[in-house]
Amino acid sequence: MFKTIIEDIKAVKRNDPAAKNYVEVLLCHTPLHAIMMHRFSHVINNIGIPILPRFISAINRFLTGVEIHPAAKIGKGFFIDHGTGVVIGETAEIGDNCVIFHNVTLGGTGKHIDKRHPTLGNNVLVGTGAILLGPIFIGNNVKIGADTTIIMKDVPSNCTVVGTPGQIVRLNGKKVRIKLKKAAYKHTNGIKDKLAWETK
Numbered sequence: 328m329f330k331t332i333i334e335d336i337k338a339v340k341r342n343d344p345a346a347k348n349y350v351e352v353l354l355c356h357t358p359l360h361a362i363m364m365h366r367f368s369h370v371i372n373n374i375g376i377p378i379l380p381r382f383i384s385a386i387n388r389f390l391t392g393v394e395i396h397p398a399a400k401i402g403k404g405f406f407i408d409h410g411t412g413v414v415i416g417e418t419a420e421i422g423d424n425c426v427i428f429h430n431v432t433l434g435g436t437g438k439h440i441d442k443r444h445p446t447l448g449n450n451v452l453v454g455t456g457a458i459l460l461g462p463i464f465i466g467n468n469v470k471i472g473a474d475t476t477i478i479m480k481d482v483p484s485n486c487t488v489v490g491t492p493g494q495i496v497r498l499n500g501k502k503v504r505i506k507l508k509k510a511a512y513k514h515t516n517g518i519k520d521k522l523a524w525e526t527k
C-alpha cells in the first residue's frame with residue numbers, strides 16, 4: 328500500500344503544473360488525500376472488516392467531495408485533479424497512471440448485476456464532467472474529452488473519444504470519426520476479461 332501511495336504522490340508532481348514541491352502536495356492536494364483514504368479503506372475492505380470501509384468512504388466524500396467505493400480497484404500512480412464530484416463505483420477498475428478530473432462518473436446503468444461499472448486500462452485520461460456508465464472496457468492510452476458521455480460502449484486502445492454520445496476522433500495519432508462499438512458486456516472478471524477482449 329505504501330509503495331502505491333508513493334506512486335500517487337509522484338503522480339501529482341507529474342500531472343499538476345501547479346504543484347510546487349512535495350510538502351505542498353502532501354498538505355494541500357485534497358484529491359491525493361481522497362486517494363490515500365481510499366487505499367486504506369480498500370485494504371480493510373479486502374480483509375473483510377464490515378461497515379468501517381464504507382464509513383471511511385463516507386467521511387472521505389464529506390471531506391474531499393470525492394466518492395470512491397472501498398471495493399473499487401485502482402492501479403498505481405492515480406491522479407485526480409480538483410476532485411469534487413468524482414464518483415467511482417463498487418466494481419470499477421482503473422489501471423496504472425490514470426488521470427481523472429472533477430465531476431467524472433464511473434457508474435452503473437442500474438441494469439446490471441455483479442460487474443456494473445467501467446474498467447479502465449493504463450494511461451487513461453478522463454476529462455471533467457465525463458460520464459462513463461456500465462460494465463464497459465476502456466483500452467490503454469485513451470483520452471476521454473471533457474463532458475463526454477460513454478454508455479454501454481467499449482473504447483479501443485490508443486484513441487481519443489469526445490462528445491455525446493462519445494465518438495473516436497483520434498486513433499493511433501490520426502484524425503478519424505468513428506462510432507463506438509456496443510459493449511461486449513458479458514464479462515465478470517474485469518482486467519482479466521479486458522486482456523482477453525484486447526487479444527481477440
Ligand SMILES: CC(C)(COP(=O)(O)OP(=O)(O)OC[C@H]1O[C@@H](n2cnc3c(N)ncnc32)[C@H](O)[C@@H]1OP(=O)(O)O)[C@@H](O)C(=O)NCCC(=O)NCCS
Nearest residue numbers: 428453454455470471472473474475487489490496497502
Ligand atoms: C480530449 C482532449 C484530452 C484532447 O485530446 P487530443 O487527442 O489532443 O484531441 P484534439 O485536441 O486533437 O481534438 C480532436 C478533436 O476533438 C475536439 N475536442 C477535443 N476535446 C473535446 C471535448 N471535450 N468535447 C468535444 N470536442 C472536443 C477538438 O476540437 C478536435 O476537433 P476537430 O477534429 O474538429 O478539430 C482535451 O480536449 C480534453 O477534453 N481534455 C480534458 C481536460 C480537462 O478536463 N480539463 C479540466 C481542467 S480544470
